Amino acid sequence: MKRFFKIYKECIHASVTSAAAYRADFILSNIITLLYNILLPLVTILIYGAGRSFPGWGFYEVLLIQSIFTLSNGFTSMTVSGILYMTMGRVKSGDYEIILLKPMDPLLYLVFTSFSLSSLGLIIGGIALFTVAVVHTGIAGFLQVLEFIVLFLSGTAVMSGLWLLMAALSFQWVGNSRLSEIFDSLQEFGKYPLGIFPKIVQGLATFLIPVGMIGFYPASALLGRTEPVILWFIIPAILFLLLGIFLYHYMIRLYKGVGG
Amino acid sequence: MIDFISQKLNFLKAVALATYKEWSAYRTHSLVSVFVGPVYFAVQYFIWTAVYGGSNSLNGMALQDMIRYFGASALIGYLVMDFADWNLSMLVHTGKFLTFSLRPLHHRFFALAQKIGHRILGFFFEFLPCLVIFVFVFQIDMMPVYPFYTLLSVLLAFFMTFYVHYCLGLLSFWFVQSSGIRSVFNLVADIFSGTLIPLVFFPGWMQFVQFFLPFQYMNYVPAMIFNGSYTLGGVTMEIPVILCIQFCAVIVAFLISEILYRCSVRRFTGVGA
Structure with a gap:
């Protein structure tokens, strides 16, 4: 375990050094990411600005959902998303073997080496939105904060699972740069109060592809809107991550190395 | 003159056909839209159904108009989509x-x-399947109020999107790395072309400014003409009037692209060639 931490530390150091070498690119890409943050709550801002609302949800409560979504997205973009791009690129060029030859688990190796600071803007934007939202909504209590942390980690597990599923599919669907759009579209259901969707969509977004766990449930916990039964919803989230890990390892076995 | 036009048309046909065939090899890329488009549309459908509640109108648009707007906007997006900027940037860089x-x-x-070849492929693998899904699964009436005007406006939007992206691609001659600028532009275009939300939801001054920017002519104008009326910044126009304005905007974009070219x-130094 100590060895893994040492490797990860080195990879983070390499990423920071790389960002420092291309400072202008690093700053610009983070500013763009930060600007993209404005896009997520824009529709919500304009809807509430027009005097309308999502039934039962105030503006800052919806903003809280979207800020938590952004934060979760930021953390996974920094730590896990690189797996998709590295896998996609290496499968396409046929040199994934290089990763298979490394003396450690390929998935773990990719997690370590794909750490990227380019999503820092997403995290900063998420924290800013979160702060603004929480200042206006308040926090229900200490237990709710603990519940929030557990659910937030579960949501991050779901998001990581999504990235891993995409990466796994890229073994089969070689070089399809639009693969991530499929999962991006599914995540849309996690950016708004689940109550506005039909029951069947709510069920799917809670148990099958638990995108509701990314923003909606953690925000509900912080606002004290959840029942104790919510903690059972962590199970599908963890299973979803495990599915991503399993599928990725399974797909490695199907890798043909064409062009390598 | 006739020979010149005939030669140009033959050339256009040859390149369009070659592009169609080239991208046909990646038709599953286009088919991603058959899943993604309806999912985004479904999200918008549920959002706006919830937001409208029982009320009839919001910013002058009824719920049915809003749903039709998003359907039309998505379909128009498949017809006018452009990546001339990326292509040109790649050519300059290499x-x-x-x-x-x-x-x-x-x-x-x-x-x-x-672009014509690429979008013909988009028509078959993105536009038509999504249209069928919108009509038969979501039960949305996707018949334009004025079919001829809508067709004309979409055609103008096609050219507008092309010229704007081409100008953007020309920046590659001036900047070593233009991907950042193109990302910012795409972000702004997403917001102000009306694909995320109809422009009538923006503050009044922001709506007014759109008359002098290219974005609304790329999506908002054809989507509104599809719905049979056009309003922006408190100004309501007859369809032929806004079509004339859109035409003028396309001419301006063409001239700017020529000057910039x-x-x-x-x-151009041809480094790397």
Whole structure:
């Protein structure tokens, strides 16, 4: 375990050094990411600005959902998303073997080496939105904060699972740069109060592809809107991550190395 | 003159066909839209159904108009989608643009022919399947109020999107790395073309400014004409009037692209070719 931490530390150091070498690119890409943050709550801002609302949800409560979504997205973009791009690129060029030859688990190796600071803007934007939202909504209590942390980690597990599923599919669907759009579209259901969707969509977004766990449930916990039964919803989230890990390892076995 | 036009049309047909065949190999990429488009549409459908509640109108749009707007906006997006900026940027970076500067044709015309071929593929693999899903699964009436005007507006939006993206691609002659600028532009275009939300939801001054920017002519105008009425910044216009304005905007975009092209090619060094 100590060895893994040492490797990860080195990879983070390499990423920071790389960002420092291309400072202008690093700053610009983070500013763009930060600007993209404005896009997520824009529709919500304009809807509430027009005097309308999502039934039962105030503006800052919806903003809280979207800020938590952004934060979760930021953390996974920094730590896990690189797996998709590295896998996609290496499968396409046929040199994934290089990763298979490394003396450690390929998935773990990719997690370590794909750490990227380019999503820092997403995290900063998420924290800013979160702060603004929480200042206006308040926090229900200490237990709710603990519940929030557990659910937030579960949501991050779901998001990581999504990235891993995409990466796994890229073994089969070689070089399809639009693969991530499929999962991006599914995540849309996690950016708004689940109550506005039909029951069947709510069920799917809670148990099958638990995108509701990314923003909606953690925000509900912080606002004290959840029942104790919510903690059972962590199970599908963890299973979803495990599915991503399993599928990725399974797909490695199907890798043909064409062009390598 | 007839020979000249005939030659141009033959050329356009050849490049469009070649592009169609080339991208047909990646038709599953286009088919991603068959899943993604309806999912985004479904989200918008549920959002706006919840937001409207029982009320009839919001910013002058009824719920049915809003749903039709998002359906039309998505479909128009498939018809006018463009990546001339990325293509040109790649040609400049790799130095491959050199081969075009040696050919007896304007690169912009070549890029336009490529876009036509690419979008014909989009018509079959993105537009038609999504239209069927919208009509038969979501039960949305996707018949334009004025079919001829809508067709004309979509055609103008097609050219507008092309010229704007081409101008953006020309920036590659001036900047070593233009991907950041193109990302910012795409972000702004997403917001102000009306694909995320109809422009009537923006503050009044922001709506007014859109008359002088290219974005609304790329999506908002054809989507509104599809719905049979046009309003922006408190100004309601007859359809033929806004079509004339859209036409003028396309001409301006064409002229800007020509001026920018002439200034840009002088900077081309062909490094890497």
